[in-house]
Amino acid sequence: MVRSTPPAPSPGAIGIRARTEFSRERQKVLRIDPADYQCPALAGQLADAWLDYADKNAVKSSVHQRAAVVSLCTFAGPHLASLGHDPADARLDSADLDLAEVVYAWEQQLSAGYAPQSNEPYRLANTLLNILDHAAQRDARIPERLRERARDRTVLRKRTAQVLDEYSNSERLALREAAMEDIRAMEKRLAAGRLLLEAGRDPREKGWLTVPQLLWAARNGTLTTASLYEYLPEHAQHWPAELRELRPAERGPFAGRRGLAVGVCRMLFPSEIDLHPFRVLLLLSMTDCTSEELHGLRVPEIEFSAQGARIVQTKNRASRVRADFHLTEPEADPQGDEGAGEKAFFEGGGQWDVPGLLRRLVAANELTRQVFDCKPWLFTAVELTGKGVPQAELGYLNVSGRRFTDWIAAHGEMDISQPHDARRLRKTAKTTRVAALGGTLSDLAGDDHHIQVFAGHYAHGTTAHTLAARAVNSAQRKVFDRITTKPILVDPDAEAHLSDPETADALGITVQQGRALMDGELDMGLTNCREPTDSPFTGPGKPCHVAPAMCMVCPNAVIFTSQLPRLLLFADHVERMRERLTPPVWQLHWGQKAQALAELFEECAEHIPAAREQIAAGAVDLDLPLGMRTEYDR
Template sequence: MTVPATGAAGLKSATVQLSFEPGAFRCGRLAAEFADEWVELVAAARLREGAARSYLTAVKVLLAHVDATMPDAAAASLARGEPDLQRVVADWVRVLPSQRRPGSRTPGWHAGRVRALIARRMEHPGRSVAAGWQGWVDGAVGVRRGSSSELDEFSRADKKKLIRAALVARRATTARIRRGRALAAGGTDPERGGWLAVENLLWALWSDSGACEQIPDRLPPAAQFPAALHKLAPGGVWHSKRHLVQFLLAELFVTALDLHAYRILLMAATGRAPEEITGLTEDDLEFGPHGVTITFTKGRAQVRRRQTFTAESDEAGTLHPAGSRLDAAEIVAELLELNRPLARLAGISPVPLFLRVSRPGAALVARLLTRSRGYAFTDWLRLHGVTVSGPADIRRLRKSTKVEKAIAFRGRISDIADDHSEKTFRGHYAHGTTLRVIAGEVITAAQHRWLDTALAGPTVLDENAAQSLADPQTATVLGLDPAEVEALRSGQLNMGVTDCTDPFASPFGRPGQLCPVAPLRCLECRNAFVLPSNLPQLLLFAEHLQKLALRLTPTHFHTLWGQSRTNLDEVLSSRTAAELAEARRQIAEDGIVLVLPAATRVEFDA
């Protein structure tokens, strides 16, 4: 069956053949039933190579299990109750996890795909399915989905190294191809000018895709090449005609390794996922006077989004810019310029941005970037001498961009997850090391803030300390000037429960504003001074808190008054029994009452 190749968006000719032979299994009848559903599902859902192959793999794994464990496998069928196929399938689901590493997601995928095919057959009016399958399809699949180990983002240093290497590689690619095309423009038809002239060979490859087939037939053996051709070889000598043709193609067109640099730069410039970048074609680009608007397609989420990128121009008179800037409009325009001739030769329209030349057989073939051996991202890193910590996976670059976005938006998930869902951000991006470190720093800062608040209580002075306030040295130790000392001793700064050195510099209000929470929070304020004269009000305030503790829930009381009560208990415990008795006598004889704002007489537990 012919299906579109994975990642071949925009390439009408990029297809692969998937075959399935039911006769290769002992349970041929069952295999044919699954084959019918697989073929129709792939056609109806327009599945690409990866998805179509995943269903086929799951079916083959099940059929192999049926052949191995079912004596009468030839009679197995979804339409028959006997032999008992449901028992065999249930046993297959049970043993699936043991065939993979712990936590693998493959068992769940296999079981889910087989169940989807059976469910599809049950909906077909002309195909019978045994009655017992309905319960299995409606119930749980019977195996855990598993989990994947999420990739961490690239460090900032690694990302800089990647971008720097990609910029260098991009310049080298552009220079090489333009040099080769200029040389081809000076060539002529090899039939007239000769098959051993480099410019003529380049002219042939530039003009006709069939030249890939003709050149090896017209050239003599590599050992008989002239010195001019051998000088072009990386090692100084060509060992085969095939290697020469590959070299000449690379002088005219973009290769698979070249595309890695452009993918890195576009991902860094746009912040998009790898599949959104490599699937772009000229139809997804809309150039304007100030930049380009790109339509990104995310196949997994079936979402298309447009985003505009403004072209950056150097300021007038700037001879030495601060550094290389990532201009998405310039990068995509350059890719189009490089790939249009190759698309024309291969008859591909619209022109894909990530198109590369290859020669797997004897003809020129244009393909998208793949993970072929020797052309993978790891091979590009090795070629350019770039080392990164952790796995060499291009998807980590996308996560680095998401981390930078999270920092820029100060953790507002609605803004960070503007190109996917908030659930996706929490599941795939929020776990990154950088965000965890930042979150840890935020938590630590908050803990320090509350710890400082808890430890920053009032300054408590006993009778002797209060008398020594007149001593300039004592006042200096306490951080008081003579005017503040005099105001404390005369009662001018009395706030009710305590005295205050500066009611207009409250940590609970704006600078210059009279303290908005006095006297309720004086016992939690570092500006407060507790003098012996405050003891009667402190005792009354303790009674007030005791009443509140009886009326409010423990959680609510602790939230509102827990720190004040702790500090108050510490102050009262430092007083002698005689001092406390004298204070209670003053309350009784002088009729002292607690002075609090009227609003504090009512508490709402909400």
């Protein structure tokens, strides 16, 4: 929901422009006061164009549109003054000033204020041009040169975003263990605090120097830093030891009375830093849920049953709402029966599946929803406002000191690679699924992604690449193992006895194959073949179509010494191809065959002279298929 103030009655009128927007039911007012700039008329016109553009296009959040207008107006005033112009005269419909050149100059200096890999300059420039084009379409007085600039592209180049990789398996396990330990510690802390709360009374009657009384004040809305300043001794050394120990270990801004108020609230209510362990474990378990969907969950959108939990998830970027059911897993608490009292208090305690984690988070925030008038967000946190008043609202998890990286830093023993981005948790869950399932890309994409989306956003991860490389290497190894076996060389004495069982068994052939070889039924041109329909280069049951080009690297090949003259002619043909083809092409087509021929000739060197004599006498011809020449010889 958004609301904009009506634009000023005339283009030159000066007045604050404002737009009220709502994000996660938080109200946010965006304002532009033209009087804040040296070019108020131009600022007013651009602000009106911003409001109209946002309203006409139903923009939910126009933060970047406002930022683009503010950035240009901040730059335009000093820039025009440096050129000798009066910034107050600058207007979109001004014929005396070339605002297109001002826009060019603004674009060129934008990058200086941002990191080299930042896309913010490109986004601001592109956004401003869209607003200018919108204004030009509605105001015929805007000069043509500014219109052309608004229609053109920005001079800035869009940076290639850094692709986020998943966490390694050791990092995943470390994050998981740290999150589980923190949840156990939080549940024990809250259980201890609520037990002390039962003994608490109104501190205005019983005094402010005991923990139960302070917990009572937090439970009943009377605990603030102002009340602690009024009723506690000035110096902390005069407080009871139990109050001093209640302050967070990280002193800094949490020293003194503010730290005591924070410690008291943490005994009853989860804080933002307590929400990170739940988010870590849920994102590692819910492969079909984005961090955005998880963060926006409300308690009424979760329906528990004996079988699990049904969750209604909303993905704003895709404008999609869907319901998913997560089954309860019969998994025991890894810590055994320790902390049985806390588990009884927190329904579902001891289970680390999705339903169990959701039950525990809902139970942890039950008292928060009773004490504070807040929306039923699942990730509700209690923090002190700037005035020291406890307030419950959706934990945004991006405030300094409460971010994901701050939670990791609090566990100094963990060595987690940068960047500390919660989106990497989802990628880790996806690639863990890849490692578990294997299969084709369509199998891995599953029901929650198109193949193209999975390939572009998840299949690039290190784990997926490693598994893919391992699969390719395995497939190649199997192929190479089959095709790199040397052909069988049969000496002249054994040729006449191939039908004998002993000889056939020694050569790894059957008696029937031995008879067929002796009768010339399996002659493939250069060599014989014991299995023409079981070639490693074609499918089973199909006749081999790559003979005789691949016979020298085929384990089915059987060579008689009588075939050596043709093999010598074939070797000469291979060497002639070396002169005709480029080295890479020759190596691709003929390198392996040339090596196999050389090894064969070395093995039967005593028969080579006789074979050469047959060639010289013209008793042997080399007859190669035409298809082989067209495929391999060019």
